[in-house]
Every structure is written in C-alpha cells, then in structure tokens.
Amino acid sequence: MTAETLSQATQPRVRFAPSPTGYLHVGGARTALFNWLFARHTGGTFILRIEDTDFERSSEEMVEGILEGMRWIGLDWDEGPYFQSQRLELYRAAAEKLKTSGHAYPCFCTREELEQRRKEAAEAGRPSLYDRRCRRIPKAEAEERVAAGEAAALRFAVPEAGQTGFDDAVFGRVEFANAEIEDFVLLRSDGIPTYHLSVVADDVDMRLTHILRGADHISNTPKQVLLYDALAAELPVFAHVPLILGPDKTRLSKRHGATSVMAYAGMGIVPEAFRNFLALLGWTPGKGKDENGKDREVFSSAELIELFSLDGISKSNAVFDNDKLAWFSGEAIRALPVEELARRIAPFFAEAGLQAAPEKLLAVTPLIRERMKTLRDAVSVADFFFVEELAPYDAADLIPQKGDAALARRILVYAGTVLATSGFDAAALEQTLREAAAALGVKTGPMFQPIRVAVCGRKNAPPLFETMEVLGRATCLKRMEEAEAKLETIS
C-alpha cells in the first residue's frame, strides 16, 4: 500500500512532537506552525505529543514553556498533549512484535565497548556503524542470557543489502543504501524505548497521515521507513522542512541571541507578526499578489491557512532576519485597532514602573503607533507622557538649528503667555502656535522645536499639538517654564 492510499483515504492527521528538553525555539515553532496550517487548511487534525522519553533531560517546566509558546503564536491543537512517558506499554508491545517477527535482536554490548569500537573505527578511517556482532548470537543463547538477567538493548535488524527510500513531499525521492544504516537501538537496556521506536509506534498508533518535521530528520527517515515495513504499517507522507539558520548561516542557536519563542514576546514582537514571518521563512504562498501585482507578504492567520500548501515549501535553509521580523511587527502594530494596541502596550509600561492609566494610554496610542516596531518601543517613545518629572535632557536641544539660546527663550516665553489662555485641543494649539510663530517672525520648524523639547524632553517626539493636548495645559506650561530656567544656565 502506498502513502497515497493512506493520505487519500482519511482526513489528514498531523502532529507536532517536541521534546521538553528546552523551551519552544523558533525552529520548533515553525514546524508546529506548518503542521497547524496544514491541518487547518485541509480540515485535518493537529495533534500535540510530548516526546519525554529522555527522563534526565525532560522537565515539566519545559512542557509548560512549550505550551505557552504555542499559545502565544496562536496555535491550538485538537488532540493531546499526549506524553510518551505514559505510553511506554505501546512501545514495549511494538518491540515485542518486532522481536518475535525476527526484526529485532538483543545486544549485549556495553556502552563502553561500543564507544571504544567507534573510536577505533574512526581512527582507522572506517565507518563507525555498529558491527552487528550480537546479531550473530544464536537465538537460543541470546534468550538464555537475557533470562539470566544480563543487560541487553534491543536492536533492529536492518537488511544487509538493498536500498531504503521514501518520496518526500518537498525533497522528492530520497534513497539510502541499507549498508549505510546501522542496526539502531529500539529499546535501551533499561527498557525505555529510543526515539525511533517511540515515534513510529506513536505515529502508527495515532494514524498520522503526514509527517512534517525539520530536515534534520531526513537521515533518520530510512530507519523509520524500515520500522513501518517491519510493523506492517502504511507509510505516511513525509515532508521535511528546511532548517532555520542564524545570520552566520549556522544552525540557529543560543549564540545568535533569542532562540526561545517567548523571548520575542518579551521583546514586544506582536505574535501575529511572528507567525506571519515564520510562515514565510521557507514557504511561499503560490498566489497572493496585491493590487499592484507585487507579491504580498503580510497575511492574516485566515489567509495563511487558506494559502498554505506543501508545494510552497522550499528546499534550502533560511536565515532568520531580525530586521524583517521587526518590520512585520511594525506592520502588525499599525494594523491593530487602537484599543487593542493600547491594551497590549500596557504591560510594558507597568514593567517599566510607569503608571499608565487606560484612558490616557488610549489617547497616547494613536500618536505613537507608527513610531514603533515592537510593543516595547512604546515605552521609550511615550514615557514622557507618564512621568511627573522629565528625565534630564541637554538644554542645548532647546535651541533651534539656526538660532541661539535667546531665541529659544523668546519662543518659550511668548508661547507660554499665549498658551496660558488659548484653547488646548490640538486644533486650537496648532492655530495659536502658528500665529505665535508669525508674530515672532520665526518659521514653524524653529518655532516648534524648543516647545517640543521642553514638553517632551527630547528632539524626536510624536506630533506636537496632539501631544500637548494629551499632556494638558498645566503640565505643558510647567515644563516650558522649567526649560526657560534650563536655558538660563547656558546663556
């Protein structure tokens, strides 16, 4: 039976199967995303399975971290999470089946012996595959030794000749010589299954139709194909996804900075943007042109689901580009309704120790939304709205480009008097200050700079009039007086 029969006969069933030995990293997140998109696109089922058979390195905390990461990028699952640690019986049964069918045999070699032999082989320049010596032990003798309590791992008996291959949905036909495939371990001597056994036992048991996973598993796949055959199970469709690289083109790792998905949440990257960016790393929607005929890149979740297809997955690895991610994030921020954006920004102000009342934050948000790429940027752009005292700034910044301290003072004094009685909404402020500029014979650029710096404490700030309106008359006037005083010190 071919893979096609299986995939056509049933609704697709896919899974994300992380090992809880670390937080959800970007590579895992993308694999999860692709599986999710595929399931949602096809109306299939997305299963979450935790591969925690390595008890020493797995932890519950990491499981929670992975779930948290998945929720953050908006991935939900239909079944699970299943835990392999709770399914050991299934793997033992599979192992037993393989043993009785002659596909597996006990191996009495110790770790030390194996390591020693590998080392020798390496030094001699020979392939370091297991030499299959225990495969030659007569069955009766092997059983006796096992019965006598001798520690033994269970190995798979790989055919000595021929080829094993599979049709990968993204890489095409991939073929390996059986002679290159080791008699891999199925069950460790402590009875715990290894990866190969547990994955295929589970993948078979869960009736998975498509296996989408990282390309680092391509070399593992022939072993698993052999297992499917030995278990008389139908082969799923394999679709390997190219890897994500760091800027130096090596596999993305801690060395490259943030590698955990939640680190991006902490940076204030918008999850929609992260998902959008990740989806386009190694996959391109077939269609998707904008009204100008250009390729679109910004997609909603629904659009990604609609467009997703295995055909669009590329074969080459991709470098994770933080700049582009930041751009996606800025785009997503600007696409958010103001109320929603204000709500998302709030925690970052709280974290910075700033009291940002909801109504005021709501008023500030439209003034800063196109000035941020991350939610965290809001704090550095808009902190002056929420502090009693401005952070110290350079008094020289108050002075317009072509002007001196005296001019700056004149502007502030004059503006201060007209502002004391003028209307204080943005429109009135604009009119008042433009008239003031005319009265002083100063262009608007130089006119507004001292005021902006006085009020915001910096040269680059959101639009002046709207900003002043939100700040209010009392605060603005007070800050302008402080600025005048500051100017005294340098004139």
Place this chain on the structure above:
RNA sequence: GGCGCUAUCGUCUAGGGGUUAGGACGUGAGAUUCUCAAUCUUAAAACCCGGGUUCGAUUCCCGGUAGCGCUACCA
C-alpha cells in the same frame, strides 16, 4: 571521514531554455512634513564554478566547490 540534502541581490524569495531575472526586508537618494516616524517615488544590489545537452543555458544533466544535516542505549 562516510552518507544525505541544498545552492538566484547582504537577507527572505519569484521565475524559468531566449526575460530589462520580478517582489519584500535592509541600505542610499528624493518627496511630504513641526521633529522623528509612517507614507510615496527612486537607486544600487543576485542566477557558486567547470564541463556537457542545445541554435541558445541562470534554468536540464554530470562533476567540483561550499554550506547544512545525520553519523548515541538524545530527541
């Protein structure tokens, strides 16, 4: 070392036997403007190398090179 995979601007990529090799991010310039952004316009920027096949290869084939992956009683 062995085996496997891959190869288009700096990055993500589209394309495909004959194209001005397209788009996006980033970068430069300009426009707009109260600053900074945002926005718009614009510029520079790529088919790894060598052999074939072909009237014609960046595209197909082979080889090389480079990168990556696997090479555990980890997953």
